[in-house]
Amino acid sequence: MQWVEDISELERLYGNPGAASLRKVAQELTPEYRRWIMASRFCVVSTVGPEGTDGSPRGDDGPVVRELDAQSLAMPDWRGNNRMDTLRNIVEDGRISLMFMVPGSNTVVRVNGFARVTTDAALCESFEVDGKHLRSVIVIRIGEVYFQCARALMRARVWSSGDESEGLPSAGEFLSALTEGEEGGKPYDDAWLERAKASMW
16 A cells, blocks of 8 residues: 655645635635525534544534624534534534535535534523523634535535435444344334434424
């Protein structure tokens, strides 16, 4: 296996970036980037900490983040599995990247920055849904925001290929295999939808 060992070798291999790929970067929300991000109900959050890296899907029934100001975003931490991988990393390191997607578009908008976790009562309460309250909110300070080349989503036909999940393992099957049948399986899958509905917020 031949490995690329230094940046100069990498740059010789790929050459210079196109001018547009550098000029598309902003240090705060422009009107266009604001419109895009506020239309996104789903993003992937990447963080890094002492235990390694983490990528986490985040979704909401409206915008997945809220603008606090042109350089700050707030992301509610709705109920999950309580592993707290993202939150642990943010508390330890703070570096964060977000990839915002909108169904039907091959464009992805990315934000790189620094995050902190807050339990500020007023901010947490402002996200209340049907009487359900947050335990914390992730506040992201924008370092840079830019759109990503659409080729990856175009190659994968993400929005046009239909449902391709038939025959793939379910969550219950993953769990059953990893616990040698002690947990998971069909009972887990059968109960999951109602469990999720009851604990969505």
